[in-house]
Amino acid sequence: xxxxxxxxxxxxFGCGWLPAAAGEEGTVAVVYxxxxxxxxxxxxxxxxxxxxAPIDAEGQRQGAFLSVxxxxxxxxxxxxxxxxxxxxxxxxxxxxxxxxxxxxGVRLEPDEAKRKARSEYAATLRDxxxxxxxxxxx
Numbered sequence: 001x002x003x004x005x006x007x008x009x010x011x012x013f014g015c016g017w018l019p020a021a022a023g024e025e026g027t028v029a030v031v032y033x034x035x036x037x038x039x040x041x042x043x044x045x046x047x048x049x050x051x052x053a054p055i056d057a058e059g060q061r062q063g064a065f066l067s068v069x070x071x072x073x074x075x076x077x078x079x080x081x082x083x084x085x086x087x088x089x090x091x092x093x094x095x096x097x098x099x100x101x102x103x104x105g106v107r108l109e110p111d112e113a114k115r116k117a118r119s120e121y122a123a124t125l126r127d128x129x130x131x132x133x134x135x136x137x138x
Contacts, residue, residue, distance in 0.1 A: 059103075
């Protein structure tokens with residue numbers, strides 16, 4: 001846990017932060033690691049702000065997660081450039097996160113062809129590095 005805290009405190013700054021509702025506490029987090037393609041850092045940041053953040057907000061409104069924060073590594077040799085941390089009530093909510101975010105994307109953009117184009121565009125900006133489910137120390 002100290003490693004994760006150190007990464008959050010030293011390497012990143014928040015982008016696309018959606019706070020949890022008052023009184024709600026998470027017990028787990030799903031962490032996604034992404035690497036912006038060479039020369040695509042600013043474009044990927046814009047994609048997160050303009051495309052991912054509205055989907056996140058819709059997902060949060062529908063109860064998909066409690067909060068999300070995106071951290072950006074400042075290390076040139078980091079294996080990832082973007083770490084997206086979703087705080088969740090429990091493992092059950094974590095298990096449903098991906099499907100809930102997909103559903104939020106469909107609600108915001110019902111046209112399947114446009115969603116496919118958006119996904120293809122995202123693939124030109126970044127590569128998936130990994131994912132982890134972590135417990136939150138209380």
